[in-house]
Amino acid sequence: MPAHVPPVADERDGLLAYLTQQRQALRATAHGLTDDQARATPTASELSIGGLIKHAARCEAGWTDLILQRRRGPQRAADESDADEFRLAPDETLADVLDQYEAAVRDTDEVVAGIADLGRPVPVPQGLPWFPADVPAWSVRWVLLHLIEETARHGGHADIIRESIDGATLFPLLAAAERWPDPWFQPWQAPTG
Template sequence: MLRTPRRTHRRDTPPPRTGGSEAETLRGFLDYLRDSIAAKVDGAPEPQVRTAAVPSGTHLLGLLDHLTHVERAVFLGEEVRDWPATFRTAPEDDVTTVVARYRETVDRANRVLDTCTDLGAPLPRSRPGQPAPSVRWALTHMIEETGRHAGHADILRELIDGATGR
């Protein structure tokens, strides 16, 4: 059962002021959202961080674990066979481990993106024979996916301990 949280407010971080190119804008907003969701999970208390607050079973650790898998699938070409399972974390995974794994995956994805100079070109893929999305599509999809789950994380974190803001 979730307790009535004591309200704490973090200062909101405004949207990024990115460079003028489309690639700089897309990457700037994606990194902004990545940082936002990682910050929502980082420091969240156990066991509430893995306690479902909604009927779907969604919890903070599961959201970040899912996004780790999505980043790996989209940017690194890793195959995911069971998407619903990506929302479940192993019992031994704690906040520090899940946040570190996400940040490491983001670093790997950014290294791939650093090699992509044409937004219309397909992403490099490690799985031959699998169609790769364009860099533009991948960035736009990840902004949508990360933003959607960052919103979920905002609500879940507020229910856990009253923390708001980015």
Template sequence: MPFYAPPADSERAGIRGFLAQQLDGLRHTTFGMTEAQIRLSPARSSLTVGGLLKHVTLTVDAWSARAEAAPELFSDPRLDAMAEGEDFRVGDDETLEDLLARYDAAAARIRAVADRADLDAVAPVRPAPWFPDGFEGWTVRWILLHVIEEVARHAGHADILREEIDGATGYPLIAAAEGMGDLGFVQPWTPGRD
């Protein structure tokens, strides 16, 4: 069911289904894009589809590592790139194929967390001024729900950018990426067709 998360008969199945749907949705947004297109910034911001893909990859991977480390404290120097905004910039030496390979690895990692992690395990955090007094950490459940939220937010950004770049929109891109053919209510996206 590429247009919807599959029916779920348990909390874990619901989390896995919505996680997969959002991860696939962002990936589908890149379907058929050129190297030049993933670097275009057609909106007022400097966001690009490639930059969003790169950012989400690092974010998902970091949250996966935090969940896997629970109940131990997690630390990752790669997160410094996020603080500097480097995770949103596609380097000259990075290709869409490279970005998608890293994204797929991060997606597989978080899916594995959703499949087998103890949802009640707590991933501790260091005290920070933005946390409430006495806050000790997030449950793996919260982490997975937050990842769904984070991916969905940026998939929406990517949808808008993609439509501005070449007119492609979600359902036709999904139909094309999934090889679904003419569904009657939606035609698969093809290059050059707005």
């Protein structure tokens, strides 16, 4: 992802390309972190990079389930609070949540590839305060736009957290994580000492 999404062929390609770019940026914020650093909450909020990636994985899986109207059971433990979704539990690792995110990403991409019409309705769950009661359905297109927005918002949170942990910023992290040839700045390197 050297700075920009490549040219796109059509709407579907564009939506998925921008979603892919935001996913890569979110994952890059975790590049080179230890599990303890991924748990760190160095800003005014209680958000951590590991927790944001965990949430992004669950969010993407939940929206894909909604598109397909499939029920896989709870995405979190019965005793887990909303705040716990944004934290790594003591028995979770950064590698665990990155793997969960990768699985959710693959599933979303496969599901979207199999849908001929992005205008296909996606029923809005009823009875939940965070979903509008007066909207019967969104479209797959709307869901993809929402995933881009959600991933970008949390990627911004993760950028601030990462910079607070060790000063690292997105493009040096991407250059290091993706091994960009001839980057126009110094790729991030783990601090020595």
